[in-house]
Amino acid sequence: MSKQANHQLPNDAHPGHSEPTGGVAGLNETPRGExxxxxxxxxxxxxxxxxxxxxxxxxxxxxxxxxxxxxxxxxxxxxxxxxxxxxxxxxxxxxxxxxxxxxxxxxxxxxxxxxxxxxxxxxxxxxxxxxxxxxxxxxxxxxxxxxxxxxxxxxxxxxxxxxxxxxxxxxxxxxxxxxxxxxxxxxxxxxxxxxxxxxxSPEEEEPSLLGDLVQAGDTVILVAPIDRSAPKGRLILPQVQAIRDLLDHHAQALTIQSEELPMALASLRNPPKLIITDSQAFQTVNALTPEEITLTSFSILFARYKGDLCELAAGAKAIERLRPGDRVLIAEACTHHRTDDDIGKVKIPAWLERKVEGKLSYTWVSGGTLPADLSEFQLVVHCGACMLNRRQMLARLHRITSAGVPVVNYGVSIAYLHGILPRTLSPFPDALRVIRS
Ligand SMILES: Nc1nc2c(ncn2[C@@H]2O[C@H](COP(=O)(O)OP(=O)(O)OP(=O)(O)O)[C@@H](O)[C@H]2O)c(=O)[nH]1
Ligand SMILES: [Mg+2]
CATH class of the missing domain: 3.40.50.300 (P-loop containing nucleotide triphosphate hydrolases)
Incomplete structure (x- = not known):
């Protein structure tokens, strides 16, 4: 396997493995988080x-x-x-x-x-x-x-x-x-x-990734940028899971890169039910997507699927209260290879500092454990949790919020910092109410 093929870095969520033993789920295996x-x-x-x-x-x-x-x-x-x-x-x-x-x-x-x-x-x-x-x-x-x-x-x-x-x-x-x-x-x-x-046998059905947003026959456009952080020869887990979920619901998935969006829209007889984009292509896709078409991101879908979207939306509002010098914990659930412009290490910190107009003090953790004392942080920014199961992510969110600390995830924070959170939350009225309240 070439060095690049081994890269574990997708754009807004990371395949890898959260536990020290047992191995990484292969491409043909059910991901461990599922x-x-x-x-x-x-x-x-x-x-x-x-x-x-x-x-x-x-x-x-x-x-x-x-x-x-x-x-x-x-x-x-x-x-x-x-x-x-x-x-x-x-x-x-x-x-x-x-x-x-x-x-x-x-x-x-x-x-x-x-x-x-x-x-x-x-x-x-x-x-x-x-x-x-x-x-x-x-x-x-x-x-x-x-x-x-x-x-x-x-x-x-x-x-x-x-x-x-x-x-x-x-x-x-x-x-x-x-x-x-x-x-x-x-x-x-x-x-x-x-x-x-x-x-x-579950008493309570887990929320569906897309099942309540689409009907049989709907078309959904998935925007999957293929840049140097994309793994060679395959798609990342959130994209694969979205395609699978659309197939389960007999909807059509049209997967493109952002440059092809105008052409894809023009080729459809009816507008798509939804466009789902990688968080990092938000700005381009937002500009290219007509007002009347619903736009969201893989991260926001997974924030809902794996965690508590309302809690994360409340965390986004807390970014407004951040001041220069405040302490921010960036928590990733898996260890993955990092590129020079890593989303958690470089991009989000830079965007947050641009927003607060000053330096922030960052702590990074990756893997299973969160720091024992969370109360010293003013904000936690969590990864998309693609390798965690829902119970695990909810437990982590609960630990953070019960220490009185607001928490966002990558996708929600990126959408917020680019001023397009309301648009990407439009399919989810409860979360939309939280950021408008
Ligand atoms: N007779 C009998 N012995 C058993 C049975 N199950 C386990 N043992 C024995 O009990 C001892 C402990 O078994 P383990 O499976 O290592 O127990 P464990 O709970 O994993 O122990 P720790 O890892 O030390 O916490 C071993 O000597 C086993 O052979 C059983 O069903 N019948
Ligand atoms: Mg044992």
Missing amino acids: RLHIAVFGRRNAGKSSLINAIANQEVAIISPTPGTTTDPVYKTMEILPIGPVVLIDTAGLDDEGILGSERVRRSLHVLDKTDLALLAVDAPEGWGSREDEIASLLTERQLPLVVALNKADTLDPDVTARIRAAVQNRFPPAIPVIPVSARTKAGIEALKSALIQAA
Whole structure:
């Protein structure tokens, strides 16, 4: 693969990978942000790694009789039919002790932010203790769908297992399945998978990327600049996902570069329902798009799909209050190769400084973690989060706003700084009201 082909830098969102292990989703694989994240929690030695291996039916995680074998979260992407593509996450025991132990517990708890479905592994011969109570309460407080596995059932008399099961079911809502299982003999693994499948059925539909904006037969123009930061030989994730979503809804996608926009508009018998542009081509596309045609950006679509568009719009308004010398955190969820005119490193900082007419003090973070103390920042500018799942992004936004700090993303901030946010929010009346209020 040539050096350029390896570039991970799209214009307003970044393919890459947010977790340290498990690899980057290939071009033909479902992106990790679209996969259901199933994480196993429990005490050390409960058989968490053994359960992951039994569910995956392969040796994904190391198992051993020594408590504390798993130190860092381990990620395994796989298909579980009929759920489809998932990420299984093994974690370190939540009862680990000492300085290193508490660091492992912190990392395990960090996994909670990205968990869609939790599996609590119980060492059945040890029984259900106060630690299990704590973990189960933590999971249910977060309203995470939960399945309890009473592991090592092979070592117990079935009557004993049944008694533990009844006791657990008395403490928690009957809706929480408690499955006796043996990761060693594989007895109960199919029942456990069925329980996971059932718990995974979403009660609330995730918002659609474009489904509520288009109807079958509509034409949507996608503006995808092919500049030197575009990856060689392919499109970036937000573009691919938009095309796929339009196909799902039987709409037509016409993908062009900005120079071709006048020609594309002239060639259509009816105006397009919508034009979606890369944030960095906003200005050109805005000038070329007639008033009556709705224009938005990939970043704004993903801000809604992956996060809270109203919160991000409120964050854009906070740019108005920024003063020279203020502290701004620029947070990217993945690590990617940066070019000289990188959007997060160079372009947005320059635009913000032009707006405040002075220097700002920047901190950059990339990868999974946000700084412990966010309250020292006057603004957080977050990337498009293409590699995060919705729960993960909402958890990050919640952390930032609960520290009293306004947050925008790249696309919303760029639109705001170029004075065209109202236009790009026009398909989303709630967010439009926020910036007009
Ligand atoms: N008898 C029996 N032993 C099991 C079962 N599942 C796991 N074990 C044993 O329990 C021990 C711990 O298993 P692990 O899978 O490493 O447990 P863990 O929860 O991942 O442990 P840590 O990573 O140390 O937190 C190993 O010796 C396993 O062989 C089971 O179903 N039956
Ligand atoms: Mg383990």
